Amino acid sequence: LFRDTVTQHVQEQLGVEGDALAQAIVEHYEPGHVMVMHVHTVDLKNPDRAGGTERFLVSRPVTVPLYVSGRCTRGYWAVQLGTGRVVFMKDTWRLPGDQEGTVISELNAAGVRNVPTVLTHGDVYFKAPPAQKKLTLSGVQRTKTEHYGMQSWACPVLKVKVAVSTHIHYRLVVSEAGYGLERLRGTQELLSATYDVFHAMRDASDKVSRIHRDISVGNIILLQEVEGAPRKGYLIDWESSDKLDEHGLALDHARTGTWKFMSMKVLEYPEKGHTLQDDMESLLYVILYCSLLHLPHDVRNPETLHSFIHNFFDYSSFGFGRLHGGDAKLANAHNRNWMQRVKFSSENITDWLNTVMNYHFPPRHLRREWADRWSNPDYLDTFWGAFLERRELEQDDAVRHEVEKPVGAIRTLEDSQVPFVPPPHSKTDGSATSLPSQQPAAATLRKRPRRASTNQPLRRSERLRISQLAPHTTHEHHGDDPARPSKRSKTR
Secondary structure, three states: OHHHHHHHHHHHHHOOOHHHHHHHHHOOOOOOOOEEEEEEEEEOOEEEEEEEEEEEEEOOOOEOOOOOOOOOOEEEEEEEOOOOOEEEEEEEEEOOOOOHHHHHHHHHHHOOOOOOOEEEEEEOEOOOOOOOOEOEOOOEOEOOHHHOOOOOOOOOEOOEOOOOOOOEEEEEEEOOOOEEHHHOOOHHHHHHHHHHHHHHHHHHHHHHOEEOOOOOHHHEEEEOOOOOOOOEEEEOOOOOOEEEOOOOOEOOOOOOEEHHHOOHHHHHOHHHOOOHHHHHHHHHHHHHHHHHHHOOEOOOOHHHHHHHHHHHHHOEEEEOOEEEEOHHHHHHHHHOOOHHHOOEOOHHHHHHHHHHHHHHOOOHHHOOOOOOOOOOHHHHHHHHHHHHHHOOOOOOOOOOOOOOOOOOOOOOOOHHHOEEOOOOOOOOOOOOOEOOOOOOOOOOOOOOOOOOOOOOOOOHHHHHOOOOOOOOOOOOOOOOOOOOOOOOOOOO
């Protein structure tokens, strides 16, 4: 049942046969290794009540944890028993606070486009709670390390005690089982799928006052919904998202996201608060990153390409008690010196990148005229939509560049792919208290006092991300000047 159902889904998503199909199936299925996983479900209509237990068949995970730190997240293509359809299951250890399924359910109810559809979700208990029982933290599977980190015998890192947060075992099942953005077929699919993601970001901000805060390659999937059309982009993994205040700032001012794709402001001034514009900047870096790795260009030396990616996306230094980064991003914003180092075969991707970079950080002669090009997302929305409609974009120009570490390099290309999430301010104990923030948040703006910064111990991940400073050059490049956007529809 599992093998046949997954085989059909792979064919629908990739359109492959023969050896290519057999190889694609291996990503999800290992013969002789299929098991049942249970989800102790939340009642979606009454989130503080148990909904019973559902069963799913799984085999080989498509995502596995490769780091000691993190949330030990595994993702599976799963077959739902009862319906026989392929869905996606996320098995993770979440932080206290809103469950991701509750957040996405709120997005679904508000009509936010291009986000997953929640089927079921819930914390993992040692013994499944009966249906309609009020859910508490009693009997839930949770970590214990946080109880011992501050003990006198616990080893410090750089003479500082390491704070480890409570994590709760959690499972989420959504309808959409697709492929990661790195499996893109070409320029058209890259720009089309990320435009879908841009819509998800705008809808979430406009309709429920929420921003994602972790826009990254790993949090975008491609789903084939219409045969022959570009695959649709979905923005997944809303576990780091947060509500916005009346000024458009995230209520939580902690630096959150994936280091490679953080905005310049979040990297250097995290205390200023995360905004939709920071997420827009992260999406720009995702597109640049995918273009460097998966589209044709003239940087053919694997070591040179690795150095470019490492210095632009991964650079970090530790000083004054915290991590700093973004030097290359800032230099490129001022004079486009990094964009001068690569020439893409596609004029389309070059024009798109240069124009959007100019929207984000206008050249000197346009700074007054284009002052609101980035603060008002209508400009980017209008330009992007017209660009996809009017341009003949390459459909199958994807390549796979070899990326080789220079001799003596310590870090790997994937080092900064791990989401950077500082410890939360809230904590839980072992008592049988009600689950925190189970009710869906209201769609209106919430006003509450900001969380003050504290001198809490630093996470291990924050102290271990140290590398060399990126070089600087001086060149200048400008893009196009598209027309001013029309007013947005009130129903959007």
